[in-house]
Amino acid sequence: MLELSGTGDDGTTGLLGGGRAPKDDPRIEAFGTVDEASSALGLARALSPHARVTTICEELQRGLYAVGAELGTNPEVDKTFVTTGPAQIQRLEQMISELESEAVMPGGFILP
Numbered sequence: 366m367l368e369l370s371g372t373g374d375d376g377t378t379g380l381l382g383g384g385r386a387p388k389d390d391p392r393i394e395a396f397g398t399v400d401e402a403s404s405a406l407g408l409a410r411a412l413s414p415h416a417r418v419t420t421i422c423e424e425l426q427r428g429l430y431a432v433g434a435e436l437g438t439n440p441e442v443d444k445t446f447v448t449t450g451p452a453q454i455q456r457l458e459q460m461i462s463e464l465e466s467e468a469v470m471p472g473g474f475i476l477p
Contacts (some may be wrong), residue, residue: 406425407422428456429456
């Protein structure tokens with residue numbers, strides 16, 4: 366059964382911790398993009414037969430979950446919310462460096 370809250374009809378969406386933001390707010394768009402990226406990682410994780418790939422995808426999904434929560438939280442209401450910081454960025458850079466050192470780039474164009 367479909368349940369509607371009826372609170373989004375004014376062109377705004379609710380934020381974690383209270384408050385509302387316009388649906389055309391850049392962070393709402395970013396929130397959706399982060400959610401789409403997490404979904405793609407979830408599909409890759411579900412389909413991959415490689416344990417390392419599933420581990421990396423899960424770690425990235427957890428990071429994106431935190432970023433999404435940060436984007437969806439009203440900073441004026443909840444100032445105690447932990448934000449993404451240098452430690453998370455360093456971990457991503459480390460992961461990129463490790464994967465780049467192992468990757469063999471194709472010699473020509475490839476189809477996506």
